[in-house]
Amino acid sequence: MKKSLLLMPALLAPIQLAVSCVREETQEQKDEKLVKKYEKDIDKGKYVFDDFEQFKMKDEYFNEGTVNQNLWNNPNRKIKMYWLTKKFNDDFKKWYVDFQHKFNIFKKVMNKYASKEIIEYKNPKISNDPVHLYYVKEVKFDFSRGMSPQSYYSVLDDDQFEEILKLFNIPNLNLNLSLDYPEWKILNNTWIARTYYSKINITAMFNHPPLGIQKIRDIFSIPKPYYKNEHFITYPAGDEQYQGKGDWKPEITFESFRGLEKSYSTNQLLRLRYKISAYSADWKKLDEDYIEQYGNCDPLKFASYRFKIIEYDPDKPFDAEPSKVDKFVLSKHGI
Numbered sequence: 048m049k050k051s052l053l054l055m056p057a058l059l060a061p062i063q064l065a066v067s068c069v070r071e072e073t074q075e076q077k078d079e080k081l082v083k084k085y086e087k088d089i090d091k092g093k094y095v096f097d098d099f100e101q102f103k104m105k106d107e108y109f110n111e112g113t114v115n116q117n118l119w120n121n122p123n124r125k126i127k128m129y130w131l132t133k134k135f136n137d138d139f140k141k142w143y144v145d146f147q148h149k150f151n152i153f154k155k156v157m158n159k160y161a162s163k164e165i166i167e168y169k170n171p172k173i174s175n176d177p178v179h180l181y182y183v184k185e186v187k188f189d190f191s192r193g194m195s196p197q198s199y200y201s202v203l204d205d206d207q208f209e210e211i212l213k214l215f216n217i218p219n220l221n222l223n224l225s226l227d228y229p230e231w232k233i234l235n236n237t238w239i240a241r242t243y244y245s246k247i248n249i250t251a252m253f254n255h256p257p258l259g260i261q262k263i264r265d266i267f268s269i270p271k272p273y274y275k276n277e278h279f280i281t282y283p284a285g286d287e288q289y290q291g292k293g294d295w296k297p298e299i300t301f302e303s304f305r306g307l308e309k310s311y312s313t314n315q316l317l318r319l320r321y322k323i324s325a326y327s328a329d330w331k332k333l334d335e336d337y338i339e340q341y342g343n344c345d346p347l348k349f350a351s352y353r354f355k356i357i358e359y360d361p362d363k364p365f366d367a368e369p370s371k372v373d374k375f376v377l378s379k380h381g382i
Contacts, residue, residue, distance in 0.1 A: 081153075082156055084098070085098075085156040094164045094181075094182055095183065096183045098149050098153065099146050099186075101186070102139065102142050102187075104189060105134075108134055109135075110129065111127060111128065112202065114126055115128070115227075117308065118252070118307060118311055119306050120306050120308050120309065120312075120361040124365075126304075127194075127199045127200075128202060129202070136210065140210065146186075165180070165181060167179060168269055168345070170268070170344050172340040178242075180272055182219075183217070185245050188214055188221070188223070188224070189221075189223040190224045196250040200227050201225065202226070202227050203226055203230075208229075208233055209237065215240075215242075215244075218242045218243055219243065220247070222247050224249055225249075225250040228252040228253070228255065232258070234259050234262055235258060239266055241269050244297060244299070245295075247298070247300065249300070249301055250304060252303065254307075254310070254311045260315075260323055263316065264337065267299060270345075270351050270352065270377070270378075271297040271352075273348055295350075296353060297351075298352070299353070299354050301314065301357070302355075302357040307359070307361055313358065314358035314371070316356050317356050319354070319356060320334060320338065320375060338375075338377065338379050339379055341377065342379045342380075343378035343380070346378055346380050346382045351380075351382060352377040353376055354373070354374065354375050354376070355372065356372070356374075358372075
C-alpha cells in the first residue's frame with residue numbers, strides 16, 4: 048500500500064502536464080476566428096450582421112424608488128419610478144463593448160470582400176461625403192419589461208444617460224424607454240454616429256426649451272435602407288419587405304406623459320419641423336428647409352421615418368385623447 052502511494056505523484060504528473068498545456072485563447076486568436084466566420088458568411092451571400100445576443104432586461108437591473116408627486120397634476124397618478132442598478136451599468140457596458148468589437152470586425156471583412164454590398168447614402172444638402180451603412184439585425188432594447196410606457200419612468204444619472212446615448216451608435220436600433228426627462232446639454236455635447244434606426248419610442252417630459260431640436264434633426268438624418276438584392280429574400284427581415292408583411296417601416300415617437308403638472312406638460316419637440324427661432328411668432332411656421340435638407344433623398348432605396356410627437360392637456364381627464372399630435376414623414380416625397 049505504501050509503495051502504491053509513493054507512485055501517485057508520478058501517475059498524476061502527465062495529467063497535470065496536459066492541463067497546463069491547455070491555454071486560454073488570446074484576443075488575437077478569437078478575432079481571427081471571427082474573421083474566418085464572417086468570411087464564410089459572406090461567401091454564402093450573407094451580408095447581415097447578427098452575431099450578437101439581444102440584451103435581456105432583468106428585474107435585478109431595476110430598483111423601485113419614490114415617485115416625485117410634484118411632477119403630476121393628480122397626486123394619485125399611478126406610476127412607478129425606477130433607478131438603474133450598478134449591475135445594469137456593468138452588464139450594459141460589457142454588452143456594448145462586445146457588440147461594437149464584433150461589428151467593427153464584420154465591417155472590415157465586408158470592406159475587404161463585399162464592398163459592393165455596403166450601402167451608401169448621400170445627402171448633398173448635408174454633406175458631399177456619402178455615409179457607409181451596413182445591414183444589421185434589429186437590435187432591441189425594451190426598458191418597459193411589458194409595462195405601458197405611461198406606467199413607469201426611469202431616473203438616470205448623468206453617467207447612465209451618457210451610456211444610454213451610446214445606443215444611438217447602433218444601426219437598426221429598436222428602443223422603448225420611459226424616463227423623467229432627457230439631459231439636453233449632455234445630448235448636445237455627445238458625438239453620435241450617423242446611422243439608421245428601426246423604431247424609437249421615448250416617453251418623457253419634453254418641456255425644456257428646445258435646446259435639442261437641432262441635435263434631434265441631425266440624429267435622424269439617415270433613413271433606413273431597404274433589403275435590396277434577391278439574396279436578402281432568404282433573410283427573415285428581407286423576406287418581410289419583399290412580401291409586404293411585418294411592421295418594418297421605421298417609426299420615431301416622442302410622447303409626453305399623461306397627467307403631468309401644467310408647467311411640465313408642454314412637449315417642445317412639437318416644434319421639430321417648425322422654424323427654430325427666438326420669436327414665438329415663427330414657431331407655427333413650417334420649416335420647409337428641414338424636410339428638404341434632412342428628408343429622405345432616395346425613397347426607392349431607403350425607408351423614410353414616420354414621426355409622431357404627442358402632448359396631453361393636464362386639465363382634461365387622464366384617459367382623454369392627446370391634445371396635440373404632429374405626424375409626418377421625413378421626406379419631401381411623402382413616402
